[in-house]
Each structure stands twice: as C-alpha cells, then as structure tokens.
C-alpha cells in the first residue's frame with residue numbers, strides 16, 4: 001500500500017458571505033485518506049461536515065470563499081486546477097435517497113447519463129456495466145431495475161441505486177454524507193455491510209461523514225472529529241474511541257453510551273458559523289478551559305500512534321460531574 005494519501009485536505013478554510021456576516025464554516029482543516037482505507041468525519045449538526053464534502057466535490061455554494069488551503073487528489077491540487085479534476089474519480093453517496101433521484105426519469109437512465117458524461121464506452125457498454133453494478137449492490141432483478149422509476153424502489157433499494165451511481169465511473173474514492181441516516185436500523189446495517197464489502201472488493205477509499213460513533217466503529221479505520229469547523233481530534237478509530245483525548249470528544253462519548261452524537265449532555269450550544277469564539281472554539285463549553293484558551297486556536301499536538309489533538313490540556317482529567 002502506498003504511503004501517499006489518495007486524498008489530502010491541507011489546512012483548508014471555507015468561508016461564506018451571509019446576511020448575518022461572514023460564516024467561518026471550516027478553518028484550517030486537514031485530513032488524509034490513504035488508498036484502500038475508510039476515514040470517518042464525525043461531529044454534530046452544523047460542524048461543517050457537508051461543507052467539507054462539497055469542497056472536495058467542487059460544489060460549494062455560490063459566494064463561498066476559500067481563503068487558504070489545498071485539496072490534493074491523486075497528487076493534484078483540485079482546488080487550484082479544477083480541470084485536472086477529480087470528477088468521475090470521486091463517487092458521491094448522498095444523505096437522503098428519497099431526495100436524490102429525479103422522480104420523473106427512470107433511475108437507470110439517470111445513472112447512464114452520469115456514465116455518458118464521465119465514463120468511457122458506448123451506451124451498450126454502460127448498460128451492461130450498470131446491470132453488473134446493480135447485481136453487485138444486490139438489487140433484485142437487475143435487468144428489470146434498469147426500467148424502473150425511483151418510486152418503484154424502497155428506501156434501502158434507492159440507497160443501493162445511489163451506491164451503484166457512485167461506483168458507475170470507477171472511482172478511486174467514494175465520499176458518503178451520512179448515507180444511512182434516513183433508513184431504518186436493519187437497512188442501515190445492510191447498507192453499511194454493503195459499503196464495507198464493496199470497498200474491500202474494489203480497493204476503494206471511503207470518506208464517510210457521520211454523526212454516529214457506532215457507524216464509525218463499524219466502518220472506519222481512522223476518524224477526524226470536527227467541532228465548529230475545526231479539527232478537535234484525529235487518529236485511528238479504535239484508539240480515539242477507547243481513549244478520546246480532546247475534552248469535546250471525551251464528553252460526547254461519556255454522555256452517550258449509544259455513541260450517537262447529541263450535545264444535550266454538554267452545557268451551552270454550538271456557536272453559529274458567523275459568531276465563532278476566539279481561541280479554541282470549544283472553550284466556552286469546556287470544563288477544563290483556562291483563560292489562555294480564549295487567546296489563540298490551539299495547534300494540533302501529535303500523540304503516539306498517529307494521533308493528534310487540538311488541546312494543550314489533553315492529559316488533564318475532566319471533573320467527575322462533567323463525565324457523569
């Protein structure tokens with residue numbers, strides 16, 4: 001396995017002009033996805049996960065500014081050179097299978113249109129490949145599925161269709177935005193198992209956004225924890241889940257035995273992107289914050305085992321009530 005990451009997000013900042021002022025949605029975010037590995041990005045609603053994926057896919061909203069950073073895919077800076085871009089080589093599985101297909105066109109035709117634009121070969125080649133992909137994602141009666149409209153599939157089947165769409169141009173990387181959130185628990189499990197199998201069989205890299213630590217544990221080799229648009233902590237999933245170091249990660253995991261992110265147990269609220277506090281963005285809510293935490297953003301501290309934590313006080317114990 002090559003050491004060079006397939007995808008490297010380097011010190012990326014994304015701002016957006018809004019009516020409420022400048023929204024600092026991402027700030028100095030770095031992460032890497034090695035070939036053939038699955039990396040999770042976790043954080044609660046509003047922490048910037050979707051914006052990160054949109055930056056990678058080149059579909060940021062109008063008015064977005066990128067004041068700094070780079071996104072390298074297969075060694076090329078795809079922010080600086082969209083022509084050298086990654087489209088087709090990066091597949092995308094969206095969050096909501098109900099909203100992501102146009103109801104008035106056959107699902108198969110919608111995927112064939114993506115292939116026409118981004119994959120080599122004739123329509124006949126594409127059809128044959130799509131039937132094969134429908135089988136790979138375990139859609140029943142793959143030939144007939146080509147002729148069906150979106151409403152003729154269940155939610156889980158539609159998510160399988162979208163996974164087939166994401167794979168249709170032979171991507172090296174698939175990015176997935178909470179692809180199981182809209183599904184029931186049993187279907188969620190099946191879709192996660194499918195993604196795991198396909199990634200292994202096709203030596204795919206996956207960048208997987210989730211708010212659910214259970215999903216993370218089941219699927220991801222490594223994790224990046226985002227808080228208010230900055231990286232709080234990153235490292236191998238098992239190590240981070242077993243011994244979280246950032247106060248934010250520790251509180252999240254301590255509050256929620258089922259490991260689904262919900263900040264009800266942490267006092268205060270997540271700041272709006274237009275009103276980020278100075279210094280460490282978590283300091284107003286942090287039980288071990290010092291006055292200096294309000295001064296400057298804490299740089300990441302490297303820890304053994306390929307881990308990093310953006311907190312100089314990561315070795316301090318949290319007070320018991322905070323962990324109760």
Ligand SMILES: Nc1ncnc2c1ncn2[C@@H]1O[C@H](COP(=O)(O)OP(=O)(O)OP(=O)(O)O)[C@@H](O)[C@H]1O
Pocket residue numbers: 016018023025043044045046047048049050051052061211272273
């Ligand atoms: N088009 C926009 N206009 C104004 N603010 C925006 C826009 N897009 C995102 N934001 C703000 O940026 C922050 C990050 O949003 P983003 O959707 O990236 O977060 P997220 O972690 O993906 O959330 P969720 O889990 O709810 O999808 C939020 O505070 C959001 O309100």
